[in-house]
Amino acid sequence: MADKIKTTRTKELEFGGSIGALLMLIFLPGTVLYLLLTCNTADASVFQVPGPLPPLETLWNPFALTLLLGWMSLQAVLYMLPMGTIAEGITLRDNSRLRYKINAFYAFLVSAVLAGVAVTLRVPLSYVYDHFLEFAVASGIISLALSIFLYIKSLAAPESALAPGGNSGNPLYDFFIGHELNPRIGSFDLKYFCELRPGLIGWCLINLCFLMKDIELRGSASLSMILVCGFQGLYVMDALWHEEAILTTMDIVHDGFGFMLAFGDLCWVPFTYSLQAYFLVRHPQELSTLAAIGIVLLNAVGYIIFRGANSQKNAFRRNPSDPSVTGLETIPTATGKKLLVSGWWGLVRHPNYLGDLIMALAWSLPCGLGHILPYFYVIYFTGLLIHREARDEHQCLKKYGLAWQEYCKRVPYRIFPYIY
Ligand SMILES: NC(=O)C1=CN([C@@H]2O[C@H](COP(=O)(O)OP(=O)(O)OC[C@H]3O[C@@H](n4cnc5c(N)ncnc54)[C@H](OP(=O)(O)O)[C@@H]3O)[C@@H](O)[C@H]2O)C=CC1
Numbered sequence: 262m263a264d265k266i267k268t269t270r271t272k273e274l275e276f277g278g279s280i281g282a283l284l285m286l287i288f289l290p291g292t293v294l295y296l297l298l299t300c301n302t303a304d305a306s307v308f309q310v311p312g313p314l315p316p317l318e319t320l321w322n323p324f325a326l327t328l329l330l331g332w333m334s335l336q337a338v339l340y341m342l343p344m345g346t347i348a349e350g351i352t353l354r355d356n357s358r359l360r361y362k363i364n365a366f367y368a369f370l371v372s373a374v375l376a377g378v379a380v381t382l383r384v385p386l387s388y389v390y391d392h393f394l395e396f397a398v399a400s401g402i403i404s405l406a407l408s409i410f411l412y413i414k415s416l417a418a419p420e421s422a423l424a425p426g427g428n429s430g431n432p433l434y435d436f437f438i439g440h441e442l443n444p445r446i447g448s449f450d451l452k453y454f455c456e457l458r459p460g461l462i463g464w465c466l467i468n469l470c471f472l473m474k475d476i477e478l479r480g481s482a483s484l485s486m487i488l489v490c491g492f493q494g495l496y497v498m499d500a501l502w503h504e505e506a507i508l509t510t511m512d513i514v515h516d517g518f519g520f521m522l523a524f525g526d527l528c529w530v531p532f533t534y535s536l537q538a539y540f541l542v543r544h545p546q547e548l549s550t551l552a553a554i555g556i557v558l559l560n561a562v563g564y565i566i567f568r569g570a571n572s573q574k575n576a577f578r579r580n581p582s583d584p585s586v587t588g589l590e591t592i593p594t595a596t597g598k599k600l601l602v603s604g605w606w607g608l609v610r611h612p613n614y615l616g617d618l619i620m621a622l623a624w625s626l627p628c629g630l631g632h633i634l635p636y637f638y639v640i641y642f643t644g645l646l647i648h649r650e651a652r653d654e655h656q657c658l659k660k661y662g663l664a665w666q667e668y669c670k671r672v673p674y675r676i677f678p679y680i681y
């Protein structure tokens with residue numbers, strides 16, 4: 262059956278095609294190094310001319326590499342343990358449906374217990390802060406090695422297993438975007454595993470290490486540090502609790518697994534999303550109780566919109582007669598599926614992005630208003646979500662045609678009400 266599926270070459274190349282992909286291969290690791298080096302300077306200013314790269318031998322730390330490989334192995338073992346449930350992914354081009362293990366939240370709990378034991382036994386977790394750049398470099402090396410492995414593996418994959426967006430025929434582009442859709446070793450799904458576990462749970466562990474460094478330096482963790490770690494911990498736990506929901510995201514359904522996602526999951530997320538906590542260790546900030554209450558409220562508003570919108574759509578897609586969504590107005594489409602046009606999805610066309618961006622702002626505000634660096638996440642994330650929204654809009658117009666145009670007329674704003 263798989264052999265009969267016709268080759269469909271990717272025609273619309275993203276990120277500026279192969280030249281863009283080449284530039285991203287340099288730009289993404291370069292950005293991680295730049296952010297961490299700048300954060301480590303006395304004034305953490307993005308307006309200063311970047312200093313020279315430290316000598317290469319100071320960036321290479323085999324112990325950091327070993328620890329990261331140990332961490333990934335621990336997460337792989339937790340993924341494979343017979344705990345949790347099984348869910349089916351969407352129907353693939355060859356009409357099959359892959360089965361996925363749902364146990365990421367358990368993996369988080371076990372990891373949290375192990376981290377608690379490490380704190381109790383006074384394991385020097387602040388080592389991660391002291392050698393953070395070396396950890397980031399080691400993680401970049403792991404991501405590159407994984408991407409090379411994935412590309413070589415994809416050359417032997419049947420046509421039906423290739424990603425619709427990563428089969429351009431240009432090796433550089435396909436290597437970057439990802440050639441194979443759901444690369445697996447036996448039942449071990451490499452993309453699904455990397456998307457939620459080593460990097461996302463690792464992000465929380467890194468934040469904990471920074472919090473311990475804060476305690477080591479000042480005797481107690483600052484309120485700003487507690488807020489940043491608390492907000493981001495909540496975000497990660499939410500993602501793991503709703504693990505099944507990522508089976509319908511474009512990363513799993515459409516994008517292949519190549520350098521972009523491997524580097525994104527294993528290096529970009531843990532080493533740039535933790536920038537606020539990294540910043541706070543060297544640049545502590547005073548926060549008044551009133552400001553802290555305001556920031557907590559802002560994060561709560563963002564979370565309510567983010568979770569409300571995602572859960573509403575997931576409930577509706579799983580079962581349109583679910584009591585939580587039956588009162589909502591919908592538009593029928595020629596595919597038989599309907600589009601929500603009231604509730605969160607009647608406010609803007611991507612309410613979940615709006616909530617996510619509000620939370621992103623709340624994660625940076627505890628770092629004060631004196632530096633741009635800790636606002637990197639909000640700035641990058643706005644760009645990422647605007648680009649993602651455009652990609653999704655394009656796919657939805659292709660899928661739903663006139664019904665999508667009608668939805669756009671009824672809900673004219675994309676992410677920010679009355680602005681965009
Ligand atoms: N922290 C981070 O770095 C990142 C976080 N995210 C977050 O991940 C989450 C998932 O985002 P993402 O995967 O981009 O996409 P969405 O969860 O927003 O899904 C988009 C899909 O939803 C369906 N849809 C769109 N409009 C409607 C409607 N009115 N009614 C019913 N269904 C509709 C369409 O699919 P269909 O009709 O086929 O069901 C569309 O393709 C978001 O909360 C986002 O903020 C994303 C990227 C990075």
Ligand SMILES: CC(C)CCC[C@@H](C)[C@H]1CC=C2C3=C(CC[C@@]21C)[C@@]1(C)CC[C@H](O)C(C)(C)[C@@H]1CC3
Binds near residue numbers: 289499525
């Ligand atoms: C570095 C590149 C320019 C871009 C890489 C993008 C990736 C970092 C992101 C693509 C989609 C993601 C998602 C999450 C994390 C970031 C990446 C991998 C997500 C797991 C974060 C937690 C959320 O609750 C989620 C909805 C589960 C997210 C899914 C998409």
